[in-house]
Amino acid sequence: xxxxxxxxxxxxxxxxxxxxxxxxxxxxxxxxxxxxxxxxxxxxxxxxxxxxxxxxxxxxxxxxxxxxxxxxxxxxxxxxxxxxxxxxxxxxxxxxxxxxxxxxxxxxxxxxxxxxxxxxxxxxxxxxxxxxxxxxxxxxxxxxxxxxxxxxxxxxxxxxxxxxxxxxxxxxxxxxxxxxxxxxxxxxxxxxxxxxxxxxxxxxxxx
DNA sequence: GTACGGATAGTCT
DNA sequence: GACTATCCGTACC
Numbered sequence: 708x709x710x711x712x713x714x715x716x717x718x719x720x721x722x723x724x725x726x727x728x729x730x731x732x733x734x735x736x737x738x739x740x741x742x743x744x745x746x747x748x749x750x751x752x753x754x755x756x757x758x759x760x761x762x763x764x765x766x767x768x769x770x771x772x773x774x775x776x777x778x779x780x781x782x783x784x785x786x787x788x789x790x791x792x793x794x795x796x797x798x799x800x801x802x803x804x805x806x807x808x809x810x811x812x813x814x815x816x817x818x819x820x821x822x823x824x825x826x827x828x829x830x831x832x833x834x835x836x837x838x839x840x841x842x843x844x845x846x847x848x849x850x851x852x853x854x855x856x857x858x859x860x861x862x863x864x865x866x867x868x869x870x871x872x873x874x875x876x877x878x879x880x881x882x883x884x885x886x887x888x889x890x891x892x893x894x895x896x897x898x899x900x901x902x903x904x905x906x907x908x909x910x911x912x913x914x
Numbered sequence: 915g916t917a918c919g920g921a922t923a924g925t926c927t
Numbered sequence: 928g929a930c931t932a933t934c935c936g937t938a939c940c
Contacts, residue, residue: 788922
């Protein structure tokens with residue numbers, strides 16, 4: 708049913724690359740103490756066990772442990788020492804694969820997202836005269852969407868996406884054309900076309 | 915509109 | 928001690 712909370716089984720129904728495409732058009736919802744925010748997933752990247760760009764490519768460590776959990780586990784990692792990236796673990800338990808969520812099209816809680824994304828006053832790309840970033844820039848990038856959605860590190864290794872404060876809803880309408888290409892910002896494995904996004908959607912981080 | 919330098923910290927070798 | 932890869936702010940066109 709369109710718009711329904713997705714059961715945990717959804718995440719184990721597909722292999723990682725298929726899941727990365729199935730997630731496009733789904734709505735990520737966070738019911739935080741500050742209020743509800745949500746956005747439609749418009750851009751994802753798949754990270755596979757045999758893929759050198761995958762955090763779980765090398766041996767199993769404490770940091771990547773959640774990646775080996777059941778499909779639907781949340782994996783949040785720190786990048787550049789300043790930003791977080793939000794991933795949904797995929798494939799069978801014991802396999803270290805995940806889908807990185809790279810961009811959202813905001814659907815609810817816009818004002819709250821703007822508050823969370825406030826940067827210091829001044830001129831910057833995508834910033835309106837009022838000091839708020841534009842709608843287009845709110846969730847256009849993995850670090851930005853984590854900030855806008857208010858996803859904290861306590862969500863790391865959360866066991867469920869359904870029935871909790873952070874969950875997904877099935878697409879209201881099937882996404883239009885899906886395009887794939889090289890993943891963003893990585894060196895190793897850059898030749899693998901594991902990035903998927905909704906064609907011509909302006910909320911995608913890179914066309 | 916594009917280009918690039920700086921900030922930053924956890925993880926593993 | 929090496930390695931990692933995003934956002935912001937300034938510069939410039």
